[in-house]
Amino acid sequence: MLTPSLMHHLSIVPDFRQAWKVQHQLSDILFLTVCAVICGAEGWDEIEDFGHAKLDFLRQYGDFEAGVPSHDTLARVMALVNADQLQTAFAEWMKACHDVTAGAVVAIDGKTLRGSYCRGKGKGAIHMVSAFSAANGVVLGQVKTGEKSNEITAIPELLKLLNLQGCLVTIDAMGCQKKIATQVLQKGADYLLSVKENQPALADAFEAAFPMSKVVNFEGDAYVTDEKNRGRQETRYHIVSDITEDFQHLSYEWPGLKTVGVVMSFRQEGDEAPESPMIRYYISSAELSAMKLAEAARQHWFVENDPLQDGIQGDTLSPIADGSL
Template sequence: MAQKPLLNYLEMLPDPRLPAKCSHVLSEVVFMASCAMMCGFDTWSEITLFAKEREQWFRRWLTLPGGIPSHDTFNRVFAILPPDSLKAIFQEWIGDILDDEKLSGQLAIDGKSLRATAKGKGANAVHMVNAWSTELGICIGQQKVAQKSNEITAIPVLLQQLELAGCLVSIDAAGTQVNIADTILKRSADYLLAVKDNQPTLNAEVQTRFQAYWDSTTTDEPGPGFSEQFDAQHGRKEHRRCWVIAVDEHMPVCQSWKAKTIIAVQAERVVSGKGHDFVRFYMSSRVLDAATALKATRSHWSVENLLHWTLDIAFGEDQLQARAGHAGENLAVIRQWILNMLKRNTSRKLSMANKRKLCCLNDDYLFESMGLFKL
């Protein structure tokens, strides 16, 4: 677990408020909200209800000079709290838990909109770009996409915040940009990027090379250049085939991206008796064999299946209406922090939704998850 309890980290938050007008301690407000959210209380009214019912419990650790904040106070505090401050201590927590586990393996980068943070015609929802460690199964960083911008500008900012050395960074086609590839390489990491029509010259070269290979090859033998997998579960059958080709002097566009491998993955699916067949193309700055490339392309989607899906299903993120100031972004960071803490608590084998319920029912489990000391 983390080296320090969550409250110790929150006490490092710089307070943007005027001291003379504050009746609540900033770290205590954020801590109470975090405890409530870990226990399944997500809206401002629910957080206030939880804090009031657990007031004596909170007084074990907190001073509570102004008592329990109202729901409006919780809202205002999160709205004015600079998100960079909260993300900075989140990154410190990540650094502490990785102290003996050097970050390695694959990092999947993908964006997610918080749909309920937009209201009214023309309003834009908060959109976060997240970094997911497929090996550790935790979120290690996030960056909000600026208004009137897109993920292309947010991804390099996020990458600069992370220790990437030795990692394979996978991103879908929206992130297939020269500056993003260069950022990854300059930070001593490698990229795995999807290749689609948003880079037409690159896409044409990759597809032409593979088509020439397929036209000249009659059989595929398992080995460094070809791998396949079969799956049959939950009423779905899937056959995946992967080909890799080393980039050479006949591929000048790929060479300009400093790519070393191009990849094609064909997936044939049969779901409820209906068949689907599609091919996806990728390139990587790392030399990959077919089996490794197939695993990496599949692992990328764990950011959707294990992070974004969990945030929607277990936390109801798309239904939560935090629209004032920075509240939406700050709560997104807190939710991911909670998700990480609960994932790292392996004392019970439970779904994420049931882990949150158990936190509400069992103080010891909550203490374990948040790094608190039992009293």
């Protein structure tokens, strides 16, 4: 079955301009803008230049009877487009052309976009919450928030856009919320949530169930990774367990809770003594092995710390949707 094209999805976005004034089709403008930004264009002038350079390609999918819109026309028209509808159209296209496989990790992460803050114009920084297909390195969907603290409300909106059947959804501690866990399960997926002090009952249960003496002498499923990069060595020790007595009273509050995990990491620079270990706690609705926990956590950290996510991929939809290019 042929996958619906990007132009097909963009043509659904309504055009509120007066018909007798229209020179360039809205679908042409949207298609040009999305293609240019994906290819690295960072301003309306560059989008127009892209259009002139790739006009033959663009005409294979759109009309472009009047040629390429000017950068002023692009900026003016895009400012009138409903950002939510454009965002939904883009996410539906990504859903149609990207199949997530069972067990695939989808990492949900928030980032403040570089260069989006402008004090002179009184413009605050743009913060995006994005869903990444960790295996393929593509953005499945994005939602813009006013600030990082709004991630809790943005994540449910993002989950609504995504096809997550059979996936393992990883979210940092900000998204460790009962309602979010429930929504992930309702999408036919499993969750892997990082636990910190924002969930004190969970944090207390982990400290009681996994004191340092038990972690270092753990007799259950454990897995160790050791990475060296530019003179730095990082060792991570992963353990997983079924629900213990310390979590019994919480298992009724957290839907589908099956696995708890602990990751202890040590970092050493050159010949210096290792730093104090960092402890991370996790809860999951999936029956994870220690190796699977290690793989999922690593993929999430990669997305979280990948500088590319602050650049083209992180910007792919947001500056289009709010006219901020």
